[in-house]
Amino acid sequence: MQKLLRFSGIIDAVNERIGRLISWLVLIMVLLGVYNAVTRKLSQTIGMDLSSNAYIEAQWYMFSLVFLWGAGYALKHQAHVRVDILYSRVSERAKAWIDIIGTCLFLIPLSVLIVWVSYSYAADSWAILEVSPDPGGLPRYLIKSVIPIAFVLLIVQGISELIKQIAFLKGQIPFPRSGHGEEGV
Numbered sequence: 001m002q003k004l005l006r007f008s009g010i011i012d013a014v015n016e017r018i019g020r021l022i023s024w025l026v027l028i029m030v031l032l033g034v035y036n037a038v039t040r041k042l043s044q045t046i047g048m049d050l051s052s053n054a055y056i057e058a059q060w061y062m063f064s065l066v067f068l069w070g071a072g073y074a075l076k077h078q079a080h081v082r083v084d085i086l087y088s089r090v091s092e093r094a095k096a097w098i099d100i101i102g103t104c105l106f107l108i109p110l111s112v113l114i115v116w117v118s119y120s121y122a123a124d125s126w127a128i129l130e131v132s133p134d135p136g137g138l139p140r141y142l143i144k145s146v147i148p149i150a151f152v153l154l155i156v157q158g159i160s161e162l163i164k165q166i167a168f169l170k171g172q173i174p175f176p177r178s179g180h181g182e183e184g185v
Contacts, residue, residue: 001172004163011160012076015153019073022066029062053134061143068150072157075107078177092175096165103165107158111151118147 032055039050074080087098124130125141132138164176 001167001170005167005173008160008163011156015072015076015157015160018069018153019076022069022073025062025066029059029066032059032062053132053136054138057132057134057138061138064143065146068146069153071150072153075154075157075161093169096168096175100162100165103158103162108155111155111158114151115148115155118144118151122148 036051036055036059039055043050071080087095090098122141122144125144128141130140130144132140161176164173167173168175
């Protein structure tokens with residue numbers, strides 16, 4: 001079990017680094033959004049277009065990266081939306097079982113399905129080097145590649161969470177809480 005917990009720690013570290021890196025995209029995305037809004041109004045005032053579809057699409061791409069690649073980070077930190085009606089009222093052992101069942105029946109199968117479907121979606125886009133139909137737009141094949149990668153990251157984080165829940169049930173680590181699943185590793 002210790003080897004699995006070390007593996008879980010590696011997965012956690014990867015998603016932690018990715019989450020911290022993409023958090024900077026939020027600042028860049030906001031600044032780009034301000035630029036887009038200001039130039040749109042300024043362009044109307046001076047009668048000359050200062051904006052570009054590339055800037056607007058770059059903002060959209062950054063949002064996609066934050067949302068998709070942040071999913072594994074959010075799972076690691078127990079930040080996903082969950083129906084807390086039952087979960088908040090049960091013991092830690094019951095919570096561990098709920099997490100294990102939910103991960104095995106829903107998270108991993110759905111994520112595998114999305115990887116399977118989105119892989120061909122991204123591969124088809126790469127095959128034609130798809131670009132935006134808008135003038136000055138960005139390549140689409142790059143952002144479409146983000147989808148399967150995001151769900152692979154989510155799958156491996158789900159596996160990490162499974163390892164920690166099983167280790168808890170075996171009495172090897174304390175109950176894994178928000179981002180503190182490395183105890184006992």
